[in-house]
Amino acid sequence: MKSMVRNMEGSKQVVLGVDIGGTYTKFGYVDRKGKCLANASMPTNAHQPATQFFNRLRKESRRLFNSLPQKCEWIGIGIGAPNANFYKATIENPPNLSWKFVDVRAELGKYYIIPLAITNDANAAALGEMIFGAAKGMKDFIVITLGTGLGSGIVANGRLIYGADGFAGEIGHTTVDPNGRQCGCGRRGCLEAYCSATGLCRTVQELICNTTEPSELRKVSYEDLSAKMISECALRGDRLAKQAFETCGHILGIKLADSVAHLSPEAIVLSGGVAAAGKLIFEPTKRSLEEHLFPIFRNKVKLIPSRLTESNAAILGASALIWNM
Amino acid sequence: MKSMVRNMEGSKQVVLGVDIGGTYTKFGYVDRKGKCLANASMPTNAHQPATQFFNRLRKESRRLFNSLPQKCEWIGIGIGAPNANFYKATIENPPNLSWKFVDVRAELGKYYIIPLAITNDANAAALGEMIFGAAKGMKDFIVITLGTGLGSGIVANGRLIYGADGFAGEIGHTTVDPNGRQCGCGRRGCLEAYCSATGLCRTVQELICNTTEPSELRKVSYEDLSAKMISECALRGDRLAKQAFETCGHILGIKLADSVAHLSPEAIVLSGGVAAAGKLIFEPTKRSLEEHLFPIFRNKVKLIPSRLTESNAAILGASALIWNM
Numbered sequence: 055m056k057s058m059v060r061n062m063e064g065s066k067q068v069v070l071g072v073d074i075g076g077t078y079t080k081f082g083y084v085d086r087k088g089k090c091l092a093n094a095s096m097p098t099n100a101h102q103p104a105t106q107f108f109n110r111l112r113k114e115s116r117r118l119f120n121s122l123p124q125k126c127e128w129i130g131i132g133i134g135a136p137n138a139n140f141y142k143a144t145i146e147n148p149p150n151l152s153w154k155f156v157d158v159r160a161e162l163g164k165y166y167i168i169p170l171a172i173t174n175d176a177n178a179a180a181l182g183e184m185i186f187g188a189a190k191g192m193k194d195f196i197v198i199t200l201g202t203g204l205g206s207g208i209v210a211n212g213r214l215i216y217g218a219d220g221f222a223g224e225i226g227h228t229t230v231d232p233n234g235r236q237c238g239c240g241r242r243g244c245l246e247a248y249c250s251a252t253g254l255c256r257t258v259q260e261l262i263c264n265t266t267e268p269s270e271l272r273k274v275s276y277e278d279l280s281a282k283m284i285s286e287c288a289l290r291g292d293r294l295a296k297q298a299f300e301t302c303g304h305i306l307g308i309k310l311a312d313s314v315a316h317l318s319p320e321a322i323v324l325s326g327g328v329a330a331a332g333k334l335i336f337e338p339t340k341r342s343l344e345e346h347l348f349p350i351f352r353n354k355v356k357l358i359p360s361r362l363t364e365s366n367a368a369i370l371g372a373s374a375l376i377w378n379m
Numbered sequence: 380m381k382s383m384v385r386n387m388e389g390s391k392q393v394v395l396g397v398d399i400g401g402t403y404t405k406f407g408y409v410d411r412k413g414k415c416l417a418n419a420s421m422p423t424n425a426h427q428p429a430t431q432f433f434n435r436l437r438k439e440s441r442r443l444f445n446s447l448p449q450k451c452e453w454i455g456i457g458i459g460a461p462n463a464n465f466y467k468a469t470i471e472n473p474p475n476l477s478w479k480f481v482d483v484r485a486e487l488g489k490y491y492i493i494p495l496a497i498t499n500d501a502n503a504a505a506l507g508e509m510i511f512g513a514a515k516g517m518k519d520f521i522v523i524t525l526g527t528g529l530g531s532g533i534v535a536n537g538r539l540i541y542g543a544d545g546f547a548g549e550i551g552h553t554t555v556d557p558n559g560r561q562c563g564c565g566r567r568g569c570l571e572a573y574c575s576a577t578g579l580c581r582t583v584q585e586l587i588c589n590t591t592e593p594s595e596l597r598k599v600s601y602e603d604l605s606a607k608m609i610s611e612c613a614l615r616g617d618r619l620a621k622q623a624f625e626t627c628g629h630i631l632g633i634k635l636a637d638s639v640a641h642l643s644p645e646a647i648v649l650s651g652g653v654a655a656a657g658k659l660i661f662e663p664t665k666r667s668l669e670e671h672l673f674p675i676f677r678n679k680v681k682l683i684p685s686r687l688t689e690s691n692a693a694i695l696g697a698s699a700l701i702w703n704m
Contacts, residue, residue, distance in 0.1 A: 137675075192543075193543070194540075194542050194543045194547075208641060208642075210535055210536075210540045210542070210547075211535075211536065211538050211540065211541075213536050215519075215535045215536065215641075215642060215643075216536075216643070217519050217535070217642050217643025217644060218517075218518070218519040218643055218644055218645035218679070218680075219643050219675075219676075219679060220643075221643050221675050221676070222519075222535075222641065222642050222643035223641070223643075224640040224641075224643075224673050224675075224676075225640060225641060227640050227673035228636075228637040228640045228641070229633055229636065229637060229671060232633060232671065239673060239674060240674060241671070241673065241674075244673075308554055308557060311553075311554065312553040312554060312637060313641065315549040315550060315552050315553045316533060316540075316547065316548070316549075316550060316553070316638065316641055316642070317533075317540060317542055317547050317641070318540075318541070318542025318543055318544055318545075318546050318547035318548075318549075319542060319543055320543035346554060346557065346566070348549050348552035348564060348566065348569075349564060349565060349566075350462075350544075350546050350549075351544075351546070351549075354543070354544060355543075
């Protein structure tokens, strides 16, 4: 892409990647090869107005730029944020942030005239995998982020699918069971109520209730429970913890088979905290996926882990918005 | 697109659209505006080798071309066929045809050097709606064909989604219930086992079994039953027949909400025999769709009927493969 600023002889082009989270905002400068040259974070302080946030971001990112070890040319800003609209460059009613509606282009336009792009975190993750990670060179794939919730980014014909309104890729809110678990979105039976860190914890409670299987997790309150704890427990041989992953993978496989029926992707990339459990989640998911696939799709779709460094994945993904222009 | 044959002064450009069905093959010459200038049909005779079929098609389509009322320039051939692969221009293990594997480019390459494109009938229908019909000007939409089975064609970012292997768009084989009705594909609980002409007939049997509701359909054997008969019955006030449409729409709405969560389309076009029942199917589908949508998608997605003339829809759709190049 063409830079909007003066091309500096011998300098390296970098993009500022920003990941706006409910508590912290991470940012860093990423080069064309996906190397993060410097990164930092600051509290989002989402109770304060968005204008203050973007002013702080400007100062902090300038400070970080000045600390870069070599001469760099800053060519754009890519942002991943909850409920971000790619078309309008807005953030609308983000969960966990009190901002209601933010016109990001107007906020950053006060300070910069370089290219800006914004999308939700799962879409950014998908671009990150396509440009730098596990989906390099692929034209059709899906990224599933198994964090607190279940996010997804879909690429078809080599392009992210934003849909008519900019909000496509909400596989976490497809329906497992119309009469099932309550979801944070107000509906019932959403996939993310079963397949996510939270979903995994809920499944542990269900197994504690429905089975007599002994488990060290019976000593832990729901609020103290985490996906990491369940994973460690399963690795120590706790059968209830293992069953929770089995159930999670079983349901995820059924629903991913639906996604394949729509999109016939070359691969599905699983990323995020729950995916870090490795075999515990990949094996039952793969088994269930193959079992529930329409026959022509069987043994074709790769189920693979992310290849972005976990700590920088969101920054890399956000920067990919600009590198992919 | 550029024509491969000599441009004839004052002539009209036409595309041969071909719809290969299990029993009959329809074909016709379609102009750039979607007007079918002449059409005909011939038995598919799928028990004979494919080579014989394409030889007959060549003769019959030449005869039809010669009968065109004005001077025309034939610029391409678009074909809709079951299990057609867009990338490879092949037909692979088509249900209801005994051809196993057909290299369509090789078969037609013996006779023609004009552009050729082939895809399955539901994808062709989607292109037809985009170029000539209800989805004119749309970049993100889904077409659902409710015939004997449930076919689907998905357009995102203005392009049909073929997926990694050329077979994307099999919404009819997403799962309603992993322990549900047997499907012709060998799996259980596929959407098309509930929502299609066949699915509707099966639901009538279920209602006859599970309810005591009187109905004239209790006098009809399953083999004699048709979607049209159920529709006529419902219009006469038969409550069991109406309930069958309600159930069909309810299930279709739940699964289309999943499709919207993936793709956020501007519209979903319902076409085919069951869609011809109008309000009987559109009303319960729309109600269930809105009820099961993730909140940000509510009241955004249009549910609309096809705008291609039923009798020529498949020919128009097949020709759109070339007009869309």
